[in-house]
Amino acid sequence: MNLDEIAGVAHTPVDTPAGVVLLTHGAGGSREAPMLVRLCDEWANRGWLAIRYNLPYRRRRPKGPPSGSAAADQAGVAEAVAVARGLTDGPVIAGGHSYGGRMTSMAVAGEGPDDGVAVDVLTLFSYPLHPPGKPDRLRTEHLPRIGVPTVFTHGTKDPFGAIDELTAAAALVGGPTAVVEVTGARHDLASKTLDVPKLAVDAALRLLG
Template sequence: MAGVLLDIADARVELDRPPNAGALLVLTHGAGGGVDTADLLAIRDAAVAAGIAIARVLQPYRVAGRRTPPAPTPQDAAWLPVVAALRRRRGFARVPLVVGGRSNGARVACRTATASGAAAVVALAFPLHPPGRPEKSRLAELDAAGCPTLVVQGDRDPFGMPPAGADREVLVVPGADHSLARGLATTAAAVVAFVTSPVVRARV
């Protein structure tokens, strides 16, 4: 099934929706990137094949042509109406909502998971700290998700390696850097398994 392009709350959303989707996965991009990175596309293909609806969200600042995201508070405020609008679409209200993204997008998803009503979070290449600056930890943002979280991190990522936790699984991709361009099949399979897992389905 071909995806549809939607304009929602100043964001641009590419929604791929298989028949009778059993979950809704909403993913967004890194700070200066878009929604057509290799990892997001691999996850899209695997998700649709597994009966998961997936929305890839180009955030408003990127739609406006800016490469640098706004501060966390306005960025989060722009993200939440997009997720809420997708949730209101027919057939999505009663399936698990999983939010996530890569890099800066993962930070947004973690910070807003509770407010968005997400059942779980997928954090791709979570930037635990700026390269070479481990003292500038963003672990508090990852912890703020407050729900089951899957982190997918390359073992060569200069932004650090997040720790596993009671509600957090960390999949380490050998040979991958911050782009997660290696191990695409592994990443996509892990995300699908997580979204369809009993621990996520139980949180509808």
């Protein structure tokens, strides 16, 4: 399997990569999402090979949300990580925006001990903690099975989860965590004052240690 088979686009650093970063998109988006492009540019500038890729449902059709494709999309995350492992001897960092981050986190969590996809750090953007207006429908069941360092980058006005809710959810993760608050940002993490890619990459590299 190669980059074409996961519909991946590579951002290449000047020198030998320190490792590989894999990022995927939200439910209505694709690998062309501006935030993914900016994040991958930032990682490449830091010396990492950064790949933005499409989940299986997006490879099947160019528009529209996922529908009943969670298992296939998590398998797509595993495929992308396998491609990354073939490209580097260094660390592999994986994550994504909203739905893409959730699918990545579920793939890493697995269904039980030792059956999750192995990565070195998770980096999750606008994790969709619950549907807007439905805080009782939490998407946290798998978080305690995550044992790797995990960064949550989240807007303080995100309708998919308030910062205090997100912080409580992050505490469920079995590995070290960091929460990057983007003041005033909604689900798209747009900010006129903060360099969101820089903050997110800084946090991931600190957790990688």
